[in-house]
Amino acid sequence: MNKNLLELSRHCKICQNLDFDISYGTRCGLTNERPDFEIRCGKIDFGDKAENYITEISVEKELVNKARFNYIGTFIMFLIISLTFIVGGALLTNKIFGFGIFHTATLVLMGIGLLALPKAFGALKTYRAKKEVADQKIKILNDTLNKYGKKYEIDLEINEIHGVNEIKSNVRIY
Structure with a gap:
């Protein structure tokens, strides 16, 4: 992962695909993975x-x-x-x-x-x-x-x- 998770999770806060689990944290509802992209997410909704x-x-x-x-x-x-x-x-x-x-x-x-x-x-x-x-x-x-x-x-x-x-x-x- 190139960017820190906190910065990437800011994208997730405004995305319809956000899936948050208290034990796991922020993850994408489409991939079930933590956010991992360079500048922007191609799947943001x-x-x-x-x-x-x-x-x-x-x-x-x-x-x-x-x-x-x-x-x-x-x-x-x-x-x-x-x-x-x-x-x-x-x-x-x-x-x-x-x-x-x-x-x-x-x-x-x-x-x-x-x-x-x-x-x-x-x-x-x-x-x-x-x-x-x-x-x-x-x-x-x-x-x-x-x-x-x-x-x-x-x-x-x-x-x-x-x-x-x-x-x-x-x-x-x-």
């Missing part, structure tokens, strides 16, 4: 599995994009909370207790502020990580389809009803 996979990763990307403002809002909220406690503790030290002498109450306030700071930056880190994964999946899909001279268009509609996403999609591979 773009069908429902391709459309379902395109829908799946497109939904993932869209949900990450929709959640962007939630992540940014979480960052801003926790940053404000953190800075309020830190600055409040410092001001309390200077104003009430005078001469900058730290007391337990001011240390607790500043400590709470410092504990909230990682939550703020954690929200941004989570968003960036999810976005990077979704973008990478789309890139890999596009690269794989390009090997076959294929492109796709998707009309995607996601409606959230009581916390459950209802998805309607129309995929065209050409």
